[in-house]
Amino acid sequence: MESLYVLIGVLVAIILYSTYTYFRQKKILKPLTEEEFRSGYRKAQLIDIREQREYDGGHILGARNIPLSQLKTRIGEIRSDKPVYLYCQNGMRSGRAAQLLHKKGIKDLYQLKGGFKKWTGKIKRK
Structure with a gap:
């Protein structure tokens, strides 16, 4: 019975942490549609967060790779x-x-809504 309480406590903690993280990300990071992203990224720093092999497979033209x-x-x-x-x-x-x-x-942080898989613009492959 005691282990059930511990398990419930751990699950509640995970749910609370996940909820906190979700809302914190919403507060500090503005998601942009592809059109909004496209209209502003040339005046900003465009960073591809994916790993090198993903970046080499195709990335948005002008992006810097910092995994x-x-x-x-x-x-x-x-x-x-x-x-x-x-x-x-x-x-x-x-x-x-x-x-x-x-x-x-x-x-001043923005993200492409849906990520690279939703991108329909020009890409560059290595």
Whole structure:
């Protein structure tokens, strides 16, 4: 019986943490439609958060690849005085990246709604 209470407590904690993370990401990261994203990314820093092999398979023209796994060590490459447009494959990793960037003082953050898989514009392959 005691282990059931522990299990319920853990589940409640996970649900609360997930809810907190979801709403925090909503507050610090503005999702943009492809049209909105396209109209603003040329004046911003366009960052592809996906891993190198995904980036090489195809990326938005003009994007810089800074994988989420390397973001902590490469955060100095991102300017805090310019907007940052993030994208990943489907939108999950860019949310985590935005949380890290926000902690480091970068506040003007946007994400491509639906991620790269929803992108219909020009792409470049290596």
